[in-house]
Amino acid sequence: DTFDYVIAGGGTAGLVIANRLSERSDITVAVIEAGDDVRQDPGVQSIDFLFANFNASINYQYPSVTGPELGSRNLTYRAGKALGGTSAINGMVYIRGDKAQYDAWEKLGNKGWNWNSVFSYYKLGERFIAPSSAQIEVGATYDASVHGDSGPLDNGFPFIISNGSFYDKARATWESLGLGPITDLNGGDPRGFVAAPQTLDPEAGVREDSARAYYTPAEARTNLKVIKGTVKRITWASGSGKQAVATGFEYVSPSGAIIKVGARKEVVISASAYRSPLILEASGVGNPKILKKLGIPTKVNLPGVGESMQDHNIVAMTYNLSNNITGRIGYATMPTAQDVFGSKTSSLAASTFKKLRSWAKALSATSDGAISPSAIERRFRIQHDLIFNKNITIAELFPTNTGDGGLLEQFWTSMPFSWGSVHLSSRDNIEVPSITANLLSTDFDLDMLTAVGRLSQKAYATAPLTDLIADNSSPGYTKLPLDASDEQWATFLKANALNALHVVGSCAMLPKELGGVVDSDVKVHGTRNVRVVDASIIPMQLSGHTMAPVYGVAEMAADRIKASWK
Numbered sequence: 001d002t003f004d005y006v007i008a009g010g011g012t013a014g015l016v017i018a019n020r021l022s023e024r025s026d027i028t029v030a031v032i033e034a035g036d037d038v039r040q041d042p043g044v045q046s047i048d049f050l051f052a053n054f055n056a057s058i059n060y061q062y063p064s065v066t067g068p069e070l071g072s073r074n075l076t077y078r079a080g081k082a083l084g085g086t087s088a089i090n091g092m093v094y095i096r097g098d099k100a101q102y103d104a105w106e107k108l109g110n111k112g113w114n115w116n117s118v119f120s121y122y123k124l125g126e127r128f129i130a131p132s133s134a135q136i137e138v139g140a141t142y143d144a145s146v147h148g149d150s151g152p153l154d155n156g157f158p159f160i161i162s163n164g165s166f167y168d169k170a171r172a173t174w175e176s177l178g179l180g181p182i183t184d185l186n187g188g189d190p191r192g193f194v195a196a197p198q199t200l201d202p203e204a205g206v207r208e209d210s211a212r213a214y215y216t217p218a219e220a221r222t223n224l225k226v227i228k229g230t231v232k233r234i235t236w237a238s239g240s241g242k243q244a245v246a247t248g249f250e251y252v253s254p255s256g257a258i259i260k261v262g263a264r265k266e267v268v269i270s271a272s273a274y275r276s277p278l279i280l281e282a283s284g285v286g287n288p289k290i291l292k293k294l295g296i297p298t299k300v301n302l303p304g305v306g307e308s309m310q311d312h313n314i315v316a317m318t319y320n321l322s323n324n325i326t327g328r329i330g331y332a333t334m335p336t337a338q339d340v341f342g343s344k345t346s347s348l349a350a351s352t353f354k355k356l357r358s359w360a361k362a363l364s365a366t367s368d369g370a371i372s373p374s375a376i377e378r379r380f381r382i383q384h385d386l387i388f389n390k391n392i393t394i395a396e397l398f399p400t401n402t403g404d405g406g407l408l409e410q411f412w413t414s415m416p417f418s419w420g421s422v423h424l425s426s427r428d429n430i431e432v433p434s435i436t437a438n439l440l441s442t443d444f445d446l447d448m449l450t451a452v453g454r455l456s457q458k459a460y461a462t463a464p465l466t467d468l469i470a471d472n473s474s475p476g477y478t479k480l481p482l483d484a485s486d487e488q489w490a491t492f493l494k495a496n497a498l499n500a501l502h503v504v505g506s507c508a509m510l511p512k513e514l515g516g517v518v519d520s521d522v523k524v525h526g527t528r529n530v531r532v533v534d535a536s537i538i539p540m541q542l543s544g545h546t547m548a549p550v551y552g553v554a555e556m557a558a559d560r561i562k563a564s565w566k
């Protein structure tokens with residue numbers, strides 16, 4: 001078959017693109033998705049389960065190990081394998097990040113990509129469901145002006161938040177720690193404490209994933225087709241012009257047959273930050289040194305493919321409760337560098353600035369110079385400026401119910417300088433990426449996580465939140481006392497820090513000389529008609545979580561693609 005557009009991956013971003021492109025009835029669109037349609041699966045619909053589908057068939061699980069300094073621990077990276085992709089299995093928390101983080105994309109060379117532009121697409125895509133007055137009383141506040149009200153994606157607060165007994169005490173504690181309540185964390189300035197909305201239908205109590213939001217309303221269109229299969233590679237037009245021209249994809253059908261599907265106009269890769277680089281590499285687009293080792297001829301020399309994979313660094317602690325907390329705990333506290341480092345902030349700003357060059361050099365060396373030290377340093381400088389001059393939020397502290405009556409406090413740093421990579425593991429294996437996690441590889445990343453951990457511990461030891469807390473059950477105050485030294489923290493974090501599953505950057509939207517893979521029209525450098533749209537193109541980490549940014553980016557990318565029709 002041949003279509004105008006063929007999309008590899010019907011996940012969070014892929015279905016946004018499919019929906020928006022097929023709005024025009026004379027444009028034909030096919031989506032090749034490896035997973036099943038799970039919209040009717042009660043486990044997917046449920047808004048309570050977050051971790052329940054971790055080992056299920058709708059989950060990809062990719063192995064990796066930490067470096068020896070972190071105990072060579074096994075890490076698992078996860079993503080959804082279903083129509084809807086990771087939005088079908090994730091925690092649904094919807095947080096966009098800080099304004100300045102988006103403005104940095106434009107500074108990095110992406111014309112037109114800034115907070116104002118992406119914000120307008122956030123609003124276009126969203127149908128925000130205002131909380132009830134009972135929900136507002138327990139922190140579900142909002143500013144209607146920062147939300148959309150007629151887009152496809154439902155976003156709101158779970159009904160059961162209104163039974164919560166946690167809010168008043170947590171709010172008072174955070175207020176006393178200088179991080180008082182804010183009205184809405186999605187207006188570009190999320191610093192403070194507030195209930196976080198989730199992509200769900202509050203009345204029905206059902207998950208809103210991209211299949212429900214973007215595929216269901218478009219399903220009946222005759223110009224849109226979903227094909228079950230796993231894309232192996234791009235097929236190329238013969239000839240060796242300046243720009244490579246895709247003719248479609250080759251995919252493996254459920255029966256194992258290798259099938260070709262044609263694309264008259266373009267192919268779009270939306271297979272996630274883990275898998276989009278693999279499809280490019282399998283098609284000969286990437287770092288010639290890596291491709292040569294894999295036995296793949298280079299079609300497009302693009303060394304940034306699979307590099308600068310950025311995640312958040314996450315740690316969990318658990319608490320026993322002396323007073324039962326009813327209802328759902330869905331509150332985020334987001335601090336800035338000043339909030340966590342206090343009076344040390346300016347000296348840290350100066351000392352870390354001096355280290356950027358050596359960090360960039362070391363990172364470049366881990367990938368055999370795939371991205372030059374000077375390009376990484378340029379990117380690091382912008383990141384440093386965001387942290388220390390633009391005062392963005394640099395961490396999130398997010399409590400949830402443990403399920404057995406306890407409280408799980410997860411905290412993570414949002415802007416680590418430790419970047420990893422993800423590449424094809426062997427020529428024909430499109431299923432298992434080779435992931436280098438590279439967690440906590442700079443001293444500052446460890447300092448940030450330590451400072452955020454101390455803030456987290458302090459909050460649960462500060463009245464009135466203490467009224468609810470019986471004890472720190474893990475790691476426990478014996479192992480990690482409230483006055484733990486830097487060494488004790490380092491030992492704890494090196495043994496327990498994990499990948500937060502918020503991976504971006506592996507096909508970064510940046511100029512090629514900065515290690516970029518796609519340009520600001522989300523087109524792969526050196527190709528005429530290959531685009532990538534998913535978390536992989538987000539060039540620099542954001543505060544919060546990654547799903548909302550993926551929706552915003554996909555909405556804007558769809559318009560960029562449509563603009564090429566004029």
Ligand SMILES: Cc1cc2nc3c(=O)[nH]c(=O)nc-3n(C[C@H](O)[C@H](O)[C@H](O)COP(=O)(O)OP(=O)(O)OC[C@H]3O[C@@H](n4cnc5c(N)ncnc54)[C@H](O)[C@@H]3O)c2cc1C
Pocket residue numbers: 008009010011012013014032033034035078079080081082083084085086087089090091092093094095229230231232270271272273275279430501502503533534535536545546547548550
């Ligand atoms: C357990 C978990 C919890 C999370 N919780 C949150 C949260 O609460 N809030 C938040 O903001 N973010 C959260 N995230 C992260 C967020 O969900 C993801 O960053 C985002 O959904 C990624 O979207 P994507 O479009 O890049 O990829 P995906 O949504 O993963 O889409 C990729 C799609 O491509 C398909 N695919 C892959 N390879 C191929 C191939 N070769 N051929 C055909 N199809 C293919 C996949 O099956 C999938 O459907 C969480 C992630 C995980 C794993």
